[in-house]
Amino acid sequence: MSQGSDLILARMFALHPKIIDLTLDRVWRLLEALDHPERKLPPVIHIAGTNGKGSTQAMIRAGLEAMGDTVHAYTSPHLARFHERIRLAGDLISEDHLTEILEECEAANGGIPITYFEITTCAALLAFARNKADWTLLEVGLGGRLDATNVVDQPRLSIITPVSIDHQQYLGETLPEIAGEKAGVIKRGVPCVVGPQEPEGLAVIEAKAARLGAPLLAHGQHWNVWEERGRLIFQDENGLLDLPLPNLPGPHQIDNAGAALAALRHLGATEAACEAAVTKAYWPARMQRLGHGPLVDAGGACELWLDGGHNPAGGIAVAATLARLPAKPTHMILGMLNTKDIAGYLRPIAAAAKTLTAVSIPGEANTLTAEQTQEAAARAGIEAGTAESVLAAVQAIAAKDPGARILICGSLYLAGGVLRENG
Template structure:
């Protein structure tokens, strides 16, 4: 499938429409769809919506990308990850229907997910946009039940545009005529674009700061909208940025008529790996048994700011970063907010990734940001080196979801 199209990313809907037609248009038979776009927080917000819906007994399909350790993570059918036999059969069917025509890997596998979701009964379908929104392969559902746009920031400029307004325009491409949209916190330039598109389509907006509010107060999450106030535990997913992700999920659940029990489950039961995830067991943990080992897959400047804010809230402890990034990312923008919280950085190349930024380039960027830096030939060498120098440190592996996937596989 990877060989069917020369580009990994080529944003258009023509190839998707052709294959969906050959498959009998499964996208028309999906359970009610909640479509989620944004730069940061899409996966966490979707995970919280899913936790809330499942807590009230609903069966939920969910589609997300990229995967971390196994491709199966992308397709969750009625609450469970798709199994090997079902996935193989669906991919074979899509391969046959495509008949060798050009199509990207993401497009054909998205069609496979739609086939699975159309054939197995469920109450909801959660779709996370892969890249952008307007021309993303998930954007083929005429009338979703609800759309969600999490915070928009600068990322993937080579595909989505150089300015925040251009990128927001691509994200706003998921808006549909008359379909309500939950809008998370946005910079003014992004919000103006979203509001303009919504007005054109008559899509009602439920916007952070206007229609709903979420804040931390006395170690609780306080959420308020026109329906009333919710006083909830803090999100299970760590970091102050998760307050606003939780707020968007709660706004979505309230728009769907979910009760307070579902809302509490959304923030207390959601799990989402590689989003400031504490690793407590496994071969990598054994390399630094006295250390506090964390993993985060954020990879753009906004993610660096969120990670820095999370570290600022944690008890003070010597903190050492292990960083590997792609060469398409703004490494200076990512590292800048982290410099105040890192005692050192060990740079590595992402194993098996052609587009990795060389470890030496990451080291140079860290030094430019004011962080003491060195390189290591491998993740294991990096962890062992830090553990030898400072056994009780906090070690944070970060910079890329591709690196995060490697970590999770290595750690079992």
């Protein structure tokens, strides 16, 4: 009898190597045992970068699907359920199908140490190889060069969204080092769309592309995107597009839309498909307004927002989005992992927060305690307290400041818990 996917995923966690060494050796060994599904995929679009990978992928998918194409998509981490990571020809993978491929990968791996991300990525590639679609969208988990998704020799297109400082323990301390890891997705002769970059990061990407003869489609050189009179304007060598603003909120989504449009135009997408890319993409926990559910009820007349950004660039994006919303007192509920730069995250948002309530992230070993988060907020000059849970924090804020704006933020893991709790 087949077991549920949750049981198998729990066992896969236990296979974790004692030390995380970023290497593709374990992945190649398992892919060989599975008869190389990575060689049998529909055409691949491979997306790396620090911020905006998921939003860019969601827009590309919306554009391709508007043309009638079917799309496999792989993303991480999930928010509420693991199934969100694997989308087969448009639909989330079913429980039965997921259980079947996980069992097959577990058997092929034979109990040898392998990371959870590596074995589940192999499972996704196996599902994609066995199901027909026009496209495969692969989002990098961490870095690029040694990421488990970086096993496709000849993708149709690579994309590098903005690169900033994150995951220094794995990717390097400086922006050029991190950009070098992200540039690992560039393949010989394969075009690469490059979103807005800091000059020192772009220099590394350009050098790698030149070495591999990979044509670049770089922001500011081959395409541009901007907002004008409440519209999104995109320009490349094929001409000008005048489109509605992205339905994903926040000024940073203009740049993400630009990368998605550059990719779609390169692939020959119609103007209608480009419009669908910016107006029909769905990507939860990215400045998402919560409309219903127990947390919304607990907030009464308060506006409830959710965002999973967790690094300094994420803090800048949150601050920029809040600045565009109608003026209203904004109270933050923040939970973060201890592996993240909390001071860097808080710096840009400090001026926007009337108060901050710190929570720990339930079920996460690497969470900062509510007290540690409160101390960091106080150091950033924010009036801060703690709460036992997000629900308790929402209730307390709603009682004190009815009709205010509440933003739950700081981690995708916290956001996932909120989406589960809020139904």
